Amino acid sequence: MKVLGLVGSARRLGNTEILVKEALAGAQEAGASVAMVRLTDLHILPCDGCMSCVFSRRPCRLGDDVPWLFERMLEADGLVVGAPTYVLGPAGVIKMILDRYLMLGHLVEELGRRGRRGAAISVSGLRGWNPFGASLLNVFLLAMQAPPVGWLEAYAPGPGEVLLEEGLVERAHALGRLVATGPPPDPSALQPEGGARPEQCTPGVGEEGRAATVGRENPRERTRSPLTDEGVFACPFCGSPVLRVGRGEVECPVCSSRALLGAEGVGEFRPPGPLGHRWDPVPAREHIEGWVMGTRDRYLACRDAIRPLRERYRQLEGWWISPPPTGSDST
Ligand SMILES: Cc1cc2nc3c(=O)[nH]c(=O)nc-3n(C[C@H](O)[C@H](O)[C@H](O)COP(=O)(O)O)c2cc1C
Numbered sequence: 001m002k003v004l005g006l007v008g009s010a011r012r013l014g015n016t017e018i019l020v021k022e023a024l025a026g027a028q029e030a031g032a033s034v035a036m037v038r039l040t041d042l043h044i045l046p047c048d049g050c051m052s053c054v055f056s057r058r059p060c061r062l063g064d065d066v067p068w069l070f071e072r073m074l075e076a077d078g079l080v081v082g083a084p085t086y087v088l089g090p091a092g093v094i095k096m097i098l099d100r101y102l103m104l105g106h107l108v109e110e111l112g113r114r115g116r117r118g119a120a121i122s123v124s125g126l127r128g129w130n131p132f133g134a135s136l137l138n139v140f141l142l143a144m145q146a147p148p149v150g151w152l153e154a155y156a157p158g159p160g161e162v163l164l165e166e167g168l169v170e171r172a173h174a175l176g177r178l179v180a181t182g183p184p185p186d187p188s189a190l191q192p193e194g195g196a197r198p199e200q201c202t203p204g205v206g207e208e209g210r211a212a213t214v215g216r217e218n219p220r221e222r223t224r225s226p227l228t229d230e231g232v233f234a235c236p237f238c239g240s241p242v243l244r245v246g247r248g249e250v251e252c253p254v255c256s257s258r259a260l261l262g263a264e265g266v267g268e269f270r271p272p273g274p275l276g277h278r279w280d281p282v283p284a285r286e287h288i289e290g291w292v293m294g295t296r297d298r299y300l301a302c303r304d305a306i307r308p309l310r311e312r313y314r315q316l317e318g319w320w321i322s323p324p325p326t327g328s329d330s331t
Helices: 014-031 064-073 094-100 101-113 133-143 168-181 282-292 295-313
Strands: 002-007 031-039 077-084 116-126 149-157 242-248 250-251 258-262
Touching: 002 064, 002 168, 014 031, 014 077, 014 101, 014 116, 014 149, 014 168, 031 064, 064 101, 077 094, 077 133, 077 168, 101 116, 116 133, 116 168, 133 149, 149 168, 149 258, 282 295
Parallel strands: 002 031, 002 077, 077 116, 116 149
Antiparallel strands: 242 250, 250 258
């Protein structure tokens, strides 16, 4: 069992690094071999949308470190991804990597069969200012076919301040163990060593402003209560508190599970169809092969019609501005 930790913060010995290291220590204690990558040290370019990794299955032409990173991630049986929250959600490096996910599109079923597991650690400064942190880190894990066994939300602004939060280190440790061992049949087994209080098993945050959410079951198989400990409504499959409401239903935009919305309130959340939600291997492959792959032929069929319509926008090239070349005087 190999568990790879991904640290999305550039701060040396910052909160994310500390909690990811603690989770890896838990995984190692449970028998896993562990390794870590600091994502901000990698050379990562934005996806340029060429689609050749999908249409031709060619290696990405950008020539940055993402193919190397994906190789390391594919070798791993477990992923622990941690990121600081910058402006309400995970730092941009997480999205830069997630944007390259189509490179792995042809592997989703194979990866899904391996039964990989993941855990997310979302660190932010202030409660109420991290609405997208855990949700987007869970998207990362779902897309990489390492569905979260749990996730942890920590609140600590200064580097290392997480260490002052009672019980937090133990929770990160327990979360890492869970990635290595898989969910135990007995939820009480989640209790951190020497700790009196069992881990929370519903999305949300701990008492007295302390961090934590540790799920205990595979999101493909469970339904939890949609109410967090704070009484916030969240998706019972992936924990996303961001939900879309309308047309008689509530939909989770992260994993696409749904519940009916009637006069009596919200019904039970159900994944759409027997194959699971949008990130499960079969729906994910069908999306890529059935829809994404098909965009090429559909585009080619209407390209001649689009060409003259685009011309008007070619005339507007003079509007671009860009910074002066490095070293030149900008005054
Ligand atoms: C640019 C920037 C934006 C931030 N935005 C938020 C935010 O929207 N919400 C929040 O709660 N904390 C925010 N923070 C605080 C960090 O999430 C917090 O300091 C965290 O502990 C950093 O983790 P690290 O030590 O692993 O880098 C922000 C910090 C920075 C530097």
